[in-house]
Amino acid sequence: MSVNPAPRAYQIVLQAIEEDLRTEKLSVGDQLPGERALAEQHGISRASVRDAIRILDVMGIIKTSTGSGPNSGAVIVSNPSAGISQALRLHLAAKGINVREIVESRILLETWAAQMNPRDPIHAQQVIDRTAVLIMRMDDAQLSRESFHRIDAEFHVLLASMAGNSVVESMMESLRNSISDYVAVSIPDDEAWQPVVKVLRRQHKAIHHAFATGQRERAAQLLEEHITWFYSQTH
Amino acid sequence: MSVNPAPRAYQIVLQAIEEDLRTEKLSVGDQLPGERALAEQHGISRASVRDAIRILDVMGIIKTSTGSGPNSGAVIVSNPSAGISQALRLHLAAKGINVREIVESRILLETWAAQMNPRDPIHAQQVIDRTAVLIMRMDDAQLSRESFHRIDAEFHVLLASMAGNSVVESMMESLRNSISDYVAVSIPDDEAWQPVVKVLRRQHKAIHHAFATGQRERAAQLLEEHITWFYSQTH
DNA sequence: TCGCATAGTATGGTCAGACCACACCTGAAA
DNA sequence: TTTCAGGTGTGGTCTGACCATACTATGCGA
Structure with a gap:
């Protein structure tokens, strides 16, 4: 019986973003850093970052879109x-x-x-x-x-x-x-x-x-x- | 203004599994096919399959674990x-x-x-x-x-x-x-x-x-x- | 100087292939 | 019969690549 719940890599990013939301370092309308940047910041792969992004997406915390510019990438919304x-x-x-x-x-x-x-x-x-x-x-x-x-x-x-x-x-x-x-x-x-x-x-x-x-x-x-x-x- | 919501690859798997749940082809306790099998069945990459699996996981529909055997892989649970x-x-x-x-x-x-x-x-x-x-x-x-x-x-x-x-x-x-x-x-x-x-x-x-x-x-x-x-x- | 087409750049979306740790299964050896 | 060492399949993670998109900057032409 394993006691270790095996920490997932994506939770690193998820918790960091949740903390930034809590302390209002991030709020509605803000852009998240790019996936490649987040991966480098936290020392994990882009694939794992994408897991966290996907969760925030389906939870209605962010919306994602391709392209560049102020309205691209992952933007904080609030759709509970x-x-x-x-x-x-x-x-x-x-x-x-x-x-x-x-x-x-x-x-x-x-x-x-x-x-x-x-x-x-x-x-x-x-x-x-x-x-x-x-x-x-x-x-x-x-x-x-x-x-x-x-x-x-x-x-x-x-x-x-x-x-x-x-x-x-x-x-x-x-x-x-x-x-x-x-x-x-x-x-x-x-x-x-x-x-x-x-x-x-x-x-x-x-x-x-x-x-x-x-x-x-x-x-x-x-x-x-x-x-x-x-x-x-x-x- | 794009009218196309750009269908995501993972939704193919998600909808298929949701349909199987609805028709009770899948129910609590069952094992999902392996990620590699699902990828081949639906003609998409394993990465996209994993997106769907991850969503089902955080939503409390399945739990995942490594290893082989009847209790491994993705198993349907129900944790609303x-x-x-x-x-x-x-x-x-x-x-x-x-x-x-x-x-x-x-x-x-x-x-x-x-x-x-x-x-x-x-x-x-x-x-x-x-x-x-x-x-x-x-x-x-x-x-x-x-x-x-x-x-x-x-x-x-x-x-x-x-x-x-x-x-x-x-x-x-x-x-x-x-x-x-x-x-x-x-x-x-x-x-x-x-x-x-x-x-x-x-x-x-x-x-x-x-x-x-x-x-x-x-x-x-x-x-x-x-x-x-x-x-x-x-x- | 101004207007506008074009090349450049950064984004998320997807794919392919690889390696790992783990849990079980099998079969040979004791 | 029991034990244990290897085999096999699982999800977890990583790397690196290519694509379509959408904004940005460049530079050409008027």
Whole structure:
């Protein structure tokens, strides 16, 4: 039985970058040193540096692009939902978690966010205005189903953002992302989809109205019914 | 402006494995084909295969080890909290999220889990018995602070598991993991730690008693006070 | 002097091939 | 039958190379 967890070479770089982030020697918008430079700095190969870079990439810490100049290479971004989405998605595929748990969690987070006293009333009002626009766009009969789902997701994430908790917001978005494929295949034909979308539009408007008139308890209740109803259609 | 997201070679393998997981051609305990075999199967280099393997590794889908035989190579496991923890931890370092949001989320998840009607009463009773053991172990005056934190974390995760939602359980564990370093440095000296640990022990016992006597509302309230109080000590 | 095409340069993405330490498997020797 | 030395396949790491890309600098022509 080996006690040594065999330290990986890429962790040298990973820990160094994490420390630089913590001490704000690196922050959003900054460029990371090139892979070849990092390899030389830490005395490891470029291949191992790339392992660390890849992890930061899928976790949504950086984005990478080729070429030279200020916008090339590895740039710090901040997209917390990217990594969480990927993790949930893979574990959903691996049967480590199931759809029931994801839906349950989504209801938990969204109803909590709805009932929270907004941390920033100005932002809350902006959310109400912007969601109104999204509702109008979802009324477009020409809208493709794919576009509808995208705007629908934006609608829910925006509402959740009112609570002013980016962890909850990211988890919400991740839960939504992780089952988007599942939703897409469960109602395959357009004929079954048309009546569903009509109900969704009505529900969205009711939810928005509750928010706009400050009925947060009612908004939470409508959200729960909305989510529960939608997933009952996908079985 | 490039419209092509430039498909990465490693995604070929990643998608293939995800599909095999979804269709249960691969499940927990199975061995993945060797890296050299995967490279040849998909017509890409071993380096690109390793990118995919590395992602599955940090996401907690597989564990890798050297050597040959049935327990070597890449084996499917299921550790959803690994990937989420890593993501939260990095984004906490990158200032994409902050401690307040994590604590708030933790309270949300734990109080929800406490108030849920347990899906499995037998498991719930086992949790109550096992947490009693953990409480006794935390009473040991000789216990190192590190060990205390580990058992403490186990205590909370176990209670959250009563709700029977592995997404919530994983997120709980991840939130706890992501700030463990932060906690460790915020109360550095043992003299400040001793009075804190006394209060924690008392709170744990009260929480356990509330669970054991079926007072779930009260347990949730005590949990919220417990978490809030503890983090108020770390400022 | 100004404008613009062109060569130069640095970037990440990919590949090929090599060597290592490790864990197991096999078969010969005791 | 037991023991142990070699064989074999695994992931981990390294080196060095080539590619497409995107910015930068050069220098030519007007």
